[in-house]
Amino acid sequence: MAPIFTGSKFGFGRVEDAAxxxxxxxxxxxxxxxxxxxxxxxxxxxxxxxxxxxxxxSSGFTSANNVEILxxxxxxxxxxxxxxxxxxxxxxxFIFVPSGSGHTIISTAGPYDIGVGVGGVYSNPNQTPxxxxxxxxxxxxxxxxLTAIRGGSGPYxxxxxxxxWGQPGGSGGGSQFSPGSTFGSTTQAGSGDGPxxxxxxxxxxxxxxxxxxxxxxxxxxxxxxxxxxxxxxxxGKAVPTPFMPTGFPAPAISALGGIPTSSPAWRYFAxxxxxxxxxxxxxxxxxxxxxxxxxGTAGPGANNVAATIGINGRxxxxxxxAEQxxxxxxxxxxxxxxxxxxxxx
Numbered sequence: 001m002a003p004i005f006t007g008s009k010f011g012f013g014r015v016e017d018a019a020x021x022x023x024x025x026x027x028x029x030x031x032x033x034x035x036x037x038x039x040x041x042x043x044x045x046x047x048x049x050x051x052x053x054x055x056x057x058s059s060g061f062t063s064a065n066n067v068e069i070l071x072x073x074x075x076x077x078x079x080x081x082x083x084x085x086x087x088x089x090x091x092x093x094f095i096f097v098p099s100g101s102g103h104t105i106i107s108t109a110g111p112y113d114i115g116v117g118v119g120g121v122y123s124n125p126n127q128t129p130x131x132x133x134x135x136x137x138x139x140x141x142x143x144x145x146l147t148a149i150r151g152g153s154g155p156y157x158x159x160x161x162x163x164x165w166g167q168p169g170g171s172g173g174g175s176q177f178s179p180g181s182t183f184g185s186t187t188q189a190g191s192g193d194g195p196x197x198x199x200x201x202x203x204x205x206x207x208x209x210x211x212x213x214x215x216x217x218x219x220x221x222x223x224x225x226x227x228x229x230x231x232x233x234x235x236g237k238a239v240p241t242p243f244m245p246t247g248f249p250a251p252a253i254s255a256l257g258g259i260p261t262s263s264p265a266w267r268y269f270a271x272x273x274x275x276x277x278x279x280x281x282x283x284x285x286x287x288x289x290x291x292x293x294x295x296g297t298a299g300p301g302a303n304n305v306a307a308t309i310g311i312n313g314r315x316x317x318x319x320x321x322a323e324q325x326x327x328x329x330x331x332x333x334x335x336x337x338x339x340x341x342x343x344x345x
Contacts, residue, residue: 027041027043027344027345028043028057028058028059028061028065028342028344029043029057029058030043030045030055030056030057030058030340031055031056031057032047032053032054032055032056032111032114033045033046033047033055033338033340034046034047034048034049034255035048035251035252035255037248037249037251037252038344039245039247041343041344041345042341042342042343042344043341043342043343043344044248044252044339044340044341045339045340046252046255046256046337046338046339046340047114047116047337047338047339048116048255048256048312048313048335048337048338049116050074050115050116050117050118050134050335050336051115051116051118052113052114052115053113053114053115053116054110054111054112054113054114055110055111055112055114056109056110056111056112057106057109057110058109059109060106060107060108060109061106061107061342062107063100064343064345065342065343065344065345066099066100066342066343067097067099067105067106067340067341067342068096068097068098068099068243068340068341068342069095069096069097069105069106069138069146069338069339069340069341070094070095070096070097070239070243070269070337070338070339071093071094071095071136071137071138071146071147071148071336071337071338072091072092072093072094072095072117072136072148072221072269072270072314072315072336072337073092073093073094073117073133073134073135073136073147073148073149073150073151073169073170073188073315073336074092074116074117074118074119074120074133074134074135074136074150074151074315074333074334074335074336075089075090075091075092075119075120075133075150075151075218075270075273075291075292075310075314075315075316075317075318075333075334075335075336076089076090076091076092076119076120076132076133076150076151076152076153076154076167076169076171076173076184076218076273076317076318076333077089077119077120077121077122077123077132077133077153077154077156077317077318077330077331077332077333078122078153078154078218078273078276078293078295078296078307078317078318078319078320078321078330078331078332078333079153079154079155079156079166079173079174079176079215079275079276079320079321079330080122080123080124080154080155080156080320080321080329080330081155081176081321083323084176084177084178084213084215084278084322084323085176085177085207085213085214085215085231085275085276085277085278085295085298085320085321085322085323086154086155086156086174086176086177086215086275086276086320086321086322086330087154087155087166087173087174087175087176087181087183087204087205087207087215087216087217087218087225087275087276087320088154088173088174088204088215088216088217088218088225088231088233088272088273088274088275088276088285088287088292088293088295088317088318088319088320089120089151089152089153089154089173089174089218089272089273089293089310089317089318089319089320089330089331089333090151090152090153090166090167090169090170090171090172090173090174090184090186090201090204090218090219090220090234090272090273090317091151091170091171091201091218091219091220091221091234091236091269091270091271091272091273091288091290091291091292091310091315091316091317092117092119092133092135092136092148092149092150092151092169092170092171092270092315092333092334092336093135093136093147093148093149093150093151093169093170093171093186093187093188093199093200093201093221093270093315094148094170094188094199094200094201094221094236094237094269094270094315095146095147095148095188095198095199095200096198096200096237096239097146097198098198098240104140105138105140105146106140106340112138112139112140113137113139114137114138114139114338115134115135115136115137116136116335116336116337116338117133117134117135117136117148117150117315117335117336118131118133118134118335118336119133119151119309119310119312119315119318119332119333119334119335119336120132120133120150120151120153120318120332120333121332122318122321122329122330122331122332123153123156124329132150132153132167133150133151133153133169133333134150135147135148135149135150135170135336136148136315136336136337136338138338146198148170148188148315148336149169149170149187149188149201150169150170151169151170151171151173151218151270151310151315151317151333152166152167152168152169152170152171152172152173152184152185152204152218152219153166153167153169153173153184153333154166154167154173154174154204154215154216154218154273154275154317154318154320154330155167155173155175155176155181155215165181165182165183165184166181166182166183166184166204166216166218167184168184168185168186168187169184169186169187169188169201170186170187170188170201170270170315171184171186171188171201171202171203171204171218171219171220171221171224171234171270171272171317172184172185172186172201172202172203172204172218172219172225173204173216173218173219173273173317174204174205174206174207174215174216174217174218174219174225174231174233174272174273174275174320175204175205175206175207175215175216176207176215176216177207177208177209177213177214177215177275177278178207178209179209181206181207181216182206183203183204183205183206183216183219183225184203184204184218184219185203185204186201186202186203186219187201188200188201200221200222200237200270201219201221201270202219202220202221202222202223202224202225202234202272203219203224203225204216204217204218204219204224204225204234204272205217205218205219205224205225205226205227205230205231205232205234205272205275206225206227206230207230207231207275208230208231212277212278212279213277213278213279213322214230214231214275214276214277214285215231215275215276215277215285215295215320215321215322216230216231216275217230217231217232217233217234217272217273217274217275217285217287217288217295218233218234218272218273218274218275218287218288218292218317218320219233219234219272219317220233220234220235220236220237220270220271220272220288220289220290220292220317221234221235221236221237221269221270221271221290222234222235222236222237222238222270222290223235223272223288224272225272225275229285230275230285231274231275231276231277231285231295231320232274232275232285232286232288233271233272233273233274233275233285233286233287233288233292233293233295233317234271234272234288234292235268235271235272235288235289235290236268236269236270236271236272236288236289236290236291236292236314236316237268237269237270237290238267238268238269238290239267239269240267241267243267243339243341244266244267244339246261246262246266247261248261255313255337256313256314256337257291257311257312257313257314257334258311259291259311259314264289265289265290265291268289268290268291268314269290269291269314269315269337270290270291270314270315270316271287271288271289271290271291271292271310271314271316271317272287272288272292272316272317273287273288273292273293273294273295273307273310273316273317273318273319273320273331273333274286274287274288274292274293274294274295274307274319274320275295275319275320276295276296276297276298276307276319276320276321276322276323276328276330277295277296277297277298277322278297278298278299278322278323279297279298279299281299281300281303282297282298282299282300282303282304282305283297284296284297284305284307284319285297285319287308287310287316287317287319288316288317290314290316291310291311291313291314291315291316291334292310292311292316292317292319293307293308293309293310293311293316293317293318293319293331293333293334294307294308294319295307295319295320295322296319296320296321296322296328296329296330296331297322297328298322298323298328304322304323304328305328306328306329306331307319307320307321307322307328307329307330307331308331309331309332309333309334310331310332310333310334311334312334312335313334313335313336313337314334314337315333315334315335315336315337316333316334317333317334318330318331318332318333318334319331
């Protein structure tokens, strides 16, 4: 049965399944999210607007509600340099709390303090570095929170500890092309509150300088930046099919970056950004599935390919720059996301 829209906020709508509405209500409801909807006895609540917020539910949950939660941090920006090729941005950290885990996170109605991370902003060479990305968090006690760490950027001027290094983060940024440059490490996997199996992140990848120049790919939630195909971003991680079936309504699809439900990438998040490249002929280095942006390419005769941004709502890393002085900039990281899914009983 087709879903019914019953309101709007930020251009999105609340959706109720007609059968659930006819049966006397949608069960537990959520407030403070951008999109809420039902499909049969299942409900979803999505927050894609960045920054802090407060959310609540009409009642607490029990284990019978089979609550699941996804958090993805803001992706790292692609790296920048004046000459050569810079690494791609690392994806935001990925946290998936499966059903059957106790659900102490939202055992009461709330309110709960949450925040969706912003993707990192690309920084031009020889300028003050632009803001890095921010984490996504869900606080459920005085000192308890799930935090999906922001992605590490590719190398950028005046970055600590030095410009040639990809930065650490949820997944690490890729390295510069030059020998001796290093990629960023993950600070997400196995850290924070909850079992390590809830949390995913990977290192960025190395760059290369023979026969062409490649910045390293940013790390993704399910794989590091490639060490064999220099510059390719690490793969993102897929959520289970029941958590994201193909019947999502249009407002939810928009909040999740516009990836079609028919796409192989529909259930993937936190892909790493592709590294920049200086190639002959031009050939971009792809970002990882799950929102990673493609790296920029500087080809002969100003035959350039622009880097692409990490996808918002997916926490993807941005593509790295190549030959900035020749006009190929890096790209911003994608914003993060929070999704809560439950069964009404």
